[in-house]
Amino acid sequence: MLLHQEDDDEVPCVQMQRINGLFSGKTPQLEKGAEMSSLRGYGKWAPDVEGVTLTWHDLSVYVPAEKEGGLFRKQSKPHKRLLNSVSGAVKPGTLVALMGSSGAGKSTLMNALAHRNPVGVVVDGDIRVNGRPIGPYMNNLCGYVPQEDLFVRDLTVKEHLTFMAWMRLDRRTSRFERRRHVLDLLSILGLSERADTRIGATGHEKVLSGGEKKRLAFASELLTDPPLLFCDEPTTGLDSFSAQKIVQMMGSMAAQGKTIVCTIHQPSSEMFSLFHELILLVDGRIAFMGTPNNAVTFFESLNYRCPENYNPADFFIHTLSVTPGDEERSRVAVKAICDQYTVSEHARAVDLLVHYERHLAESCEIPSDHHRAPRTKFKGPLLSTQFFWLAYRSFLCVLRDPAVQKLRIVQKLGIAIMAGLCYVGTQLDQRGIQAIQGALFIFVTENTFSPMYSVLALFPQEFPLFMREYKSGLYGVGVYYLSKLIAMLPGLVLEPVVFVVASYWLIGLRTTLYAILMTVFITVMTMNVSTACGCFFSTAFESPTFAMAYLVPFDFLLMATSGLFIKLSTIPVYIGWVRYVSWMMYSNEAMSIVQWQDVHNITCNSISKDAPCLREGSQVLRNYSFAEENLPFDILAMITLYTCFHVLGYFCLIKRAKLN
Numbered sequence: 001m002l003l004h005q006e007d008d009d010e011v012p013c014v015q016m017q018r019i020n021g022l023f024s025g026k027t028p029q030l031e032k033g034a035e036m037s038s039l040r041g042y043g044k045w046a047p048d049v050e051g052v053t054l055t056w057h058d059l060s061v062y063v064p065a066e067k068e069g070g071l072f073r074k075q076s077k078p079h080k081r082l083l084n085s086v087s088g089a090v091k092p093g094t095l096v097a098l099m100g101s102s103g104a105g106k107s108t109l110m111n112a113l114a115h116r117n118p119v120g121v122v123v124d125g126d127i128r129v130n131g132r133p134i135g136p137y138m139n140n141l142c143g144y145v146p147q148e149d150l151f152v153r154d155l156t157v158k159e160h161l162t163f164m165a166w167m168r169l170d171r172r173t174s175r176f177e178r179r180r181h182v183l184d185l186l187s188i189l190g191l192s193e194r195a196d197t198r199i200g201a202t203g204h205e206k207v208l209s210g211g212e213k214k215r216l217a218f219a220s221e222l223l224t225d226p227p228l229l230f231c232d233e234p235t236t237g238l239d240s241f242s243a244q245k246i247v248q249m250m251g252s253m254a255a256q257g258k259t260i261v262c263t264i265h266q267p268s269s270e271m272f273s274l275f276h277e278l279i280l281l282v283d284g285r286i287a288f289m290g291t292p293n294n295a296v297t298f299f300e301s302l303n304y305r306c307p308e309n310y311n312p313a314d315f316f317i318h319t320l321s322v323t324p325g326d327e328e329r330s331r332v333a334v335k336a337i338c339d340q341y342t343v344s345e346h347a348r349a350v351d352l353l354v355h356y357e358r359h360l361a362e363s364c365e366i367p368s369d370h371h372r373a374p375r376t377k378f379k380g381p382l383l384s385t386q387f388f389w390l391a392y393r394s395f396l397c398v399l400r401d402p403a404v405q406k407l408r409i410v411q412k413l414g415i416a417i418m419a420g421l422c423y424v425g426t427q428l429d430q431r432g433i434q435a436i437q438g439a440l441f442i443f444v445t446e447n448t449f450s451p452m453y454s455v456l457a458l459f460p461q462e463f464p465l466f467m468r469e470y471k472s473g474l475y476g477v478g479v480y481y482l483s484k485l486i487a488m489l490p491g492l493v494l495e496p497v498v499f500v501v502a503s504y505w506l507i508g509l510r511t512t513l514y515a516i517l518m519t520v521f522i523t524v525m526t527m528n529v530s531t532a533c534g535c536f537f538s539t540a541f542e543s544p545t546f547a548m549a550y551l552v553p554f555d556f557l558l559m560a561t562s563g564l565f566i567k568l569s570t571i572p573v574y575i576g577w578v579r580y581v582s583w584m585m586y587s588n589e590a591m592s593i594v595q596w597q598d599v600h601n602i603t604c605n606s607i608s609k610d611a612p613c614l615r616e617g618s619q620v621l622r623n624y625s626f627a628e629e630n631l632p633f634d635i636l637a638m639i640t641l642y643t644c645f646h647v648l649g650y651f652c653l654i655k656r657a658k659l660n
């Protein structure tokens with residue numbers, strides 16, 4: 001059989017048919033024109049795409065090696081190579097098993113092929129889809145089922161898919177079509193009966209089984225009907241029956257023309273027989289690529305005979321593994337297998353296919369910006385749609401956890417009543433001044449500390465899911481951040497209102513409508529600024545523990561400069577600047593102004609003979625270094641701080657997203 005290529009520019013048809021026959025017996029030979037046109041018309045809006053051929057040539061992947069040396073003497077080591085000049089090709093309608101021992105480079109290869117490389121990873125080589133170099137359009141073209149299932153646990157199966165349908169499908173898809181799509185997928189993947197079941201998560205009430213979650217992960221990817229699908233260890237953690245079902249399902253999808261690459265560990269013989277192609281990776285090199293039957297023959301030709309009734313998958317991995325105690329000899333043997341594969345007819349067949357695809361693409365004169373074509377065809381959801389669905393998802397989560405919400409409201413109510421009871425009977429006299437100022441300070445602290453600390457986990461706990469969805473191009477940082485804020489807003493208004501209403505009259509604060517409304521407004525503002533500060537710390541640090549470590553000293557300074565414990569005019573200059581970022585001070589001053597402005601009838605029953613008698617509200621304010629005319633400035637300062645904290649939080653989230 002003639003397998004080597006004499007001339008890159010001339011690939012005779014007979015030779016190509018032979019290659020295809022050798023490479024995969026079941027793959028239909030696509031017509032030259034048909035194949036190219038299928039890709040040219042591709043986009044999410046064009047689900048009728050026929051299929052894709054994925055090729056990669058001379059592909060190497062590097063990561064920067066760790067730096068050595070002390071704090072002031074860092075030396076860069078050369079990059080570490082994870083993949084070493086690998087080439088391969090997968091045709092439409094093929095289910096490929098990507099196998100190798102742990103650390104062989106399977107995930108690295110799959111990430112490179114799917115154009116989803118982690119930050120810092122350098123990819124060198126040529127990866128093409130139907131002859132086109134891959135690019136950001138891969139987000140639209142391919143589906144990626146990750147190994148670890150990450151879902152919003154409080155959603156039901158149907159809600160999750162509906163969310164995905166709005167976030168992933170073309171904006172021109174009608175509501176009816178989306179619903180039909182979701183229902184069809186539920187039915188195809190056997191999830192119809194679980195449609196209204198909550199997904200659940202590890203450590204919580206588990207409501208979907210591992211296999212069902214995996215099928216849901218497939219459903220999320222299949223919504224866009226991608227012709228190319230990557231699956232990272234889809235059977236890991238599943239029982240043999242569920243694992244078999246998943247592989248069978250992938251087989252049926254491949255039978256419909258999809259190209260599916262799947263990493264897999266220890267498949268049973270029965271499961272292994274469902275794969276059309278096999279790629280064996282070892283130490284970043286390809287030890288074999290071709291059909292499982294050809295793999296057996298290839299290993300036999302190297303005197304590695306798979307015993308009868310032995311699972312070939314186990315045999316290959318065993319042969320390619322490094323035996324403890326005999327590392328040197330095993331490494332030499334494994335290297336010899338890779339070297340033999342490189343000069344084998346199987347490798348040459350792959351090379352020919354790779355060159356053929358490239359030749360085909362070049363001869364079709366695709367415009368230089370061809371890689372943008374799929375993007376221009378697909379019209380993603382509008383920002384407003386993304387915002388609505390993200391906010392809706394967050395609201396659902398809040399509503400689905402009523403115990404936490406109820407607890408927070410009950411807690412607020414309890415503290416408000418306790419605080420109120422402490423100040424019952426407050427008179428407008430000299431003792432009353434201290435009582436009122438103390439009560440106002442409780443208004444400030446109670447609406448500062450607990451909300452600020454309660455949001456510290458908000459972003460870190462959802463970060464893995466956010467990163468996955470962000471990296472797959474589902475939405476941007478801004479719309480995500482904004483949706484989180486909006487979802488929190490009802491609670492951030494309700495809680496302070498409950499607090500003020502429950503304690504205001506018990507304490508005996510001013511009962512003018514203006515004073516009540518302004519106190520409610522300032523308390524709501526206080527809680528929102530505190531939460532904004534918490535959000536900033538939540539995005540700036542990778543864990544709530546770190547955030548807390550920095551937030552506690554900051555809080556101390558805020559409280560010390562709030563105006564109750566020390567006269568603001570006497571604070572030393574070197575620490576005095578903190579008052580300008582202390583919303584506790586602004587809030588305290590604003591609430592004090594509301595309570596004391598235009599008060600002229602304070603009874604003079606001085607606590608001690610030496611203490612001055614404060615008859616006027618303005619005197620009370622002056623006593624705390626507050627000034628009546630500062631009220632608009634205090635409110636403006638709180639609004640500014642609220643905005644600044646959120647802007648900082650947003651930029652920190654962008655930075656974290658880019659670094660991960």
Ligand SMILES: Nc1ncnc2c1ncn2[C@@H]1O[C@H](COP(=O)(O)OP(=O)(O)OP(=O)(O)O)[C@@H](O)[C@H]1O
Nearest residue numbers: 063082100101102103104105106107108109118121
């Ligand atoms: N970002 C990275 N920085 C440094 N080393 C990395 C990085 N990513 C992967 N590696 C290393 O590259 C090698 C291949 O990793 P990869 O995750 O691709 O292996 P794998 O075959 O998928 O393994 P497993 O089956 O255990 O998931 C491993 O030794 C891993 O430690």
